[in-house]
Amino acid sequence: MIKTVVHDQARLAQKSRPATKANAATVTDLLDTLKASSENCVGMAANMIGINLRIIVVDMGVIPVAMVNPVITKKSGAYATQEGCLSLPGERPTTRYQSIDVDFLNQNFQKQHQTFTGFVAQIIQHEVDHCNGIII
Secondary structure, eight states: OOOOOOOOHHHHTSOOBOOOGGGHHHHHHHHHHHHHTTTTOSEEEGGGGTOOBSEEEEEOSSSEEEEEEEEEEEEEEEEEEEEEETTEEEEEEEEEEEEEEEEEEOTTOOEEEEEEEHHHHHHHHHHHHHHTTOOO
C-alpha cells in the first residue's frame, strides 16, 4: 500500500529499531511507496513512511531491492557530495564512500552480504543514515 511521506524532522531524527518477519507488510508498503515516488526518489527508509524500523528499499536500476536491518561493515573511497531527500527540501553536503560492504536480510528475511559501488552505494548510505536517525 502506498503511504504518505513523512516530513517532520523530529520523527526522522529518531533511530529505527530492528525489523522482524512480523514486519513483512512494511517491506511491501515501502516498495509500493518507492514505486509511486520513482520520478523523484531512488531510495527510501521505513521512517520516511512513519514506521520506525530498520528497513530500506533501493532502486538498483531493474527493480527496487529491499534490505532489512542493513549494516555497513566496510567502506572505502571517501568523497564529498550534495544530496537531496524526498522528506526534506533542498540539498545538503555530506561525505559518502565509493565502495561499501553491507550485511542485511533480503525481502524473504534471508541473510545477505554484498559489496556495492558508485551511485547505488551512495543511495544505501543515505537510507542507512535515515535508519540511524541522521538527517541528510
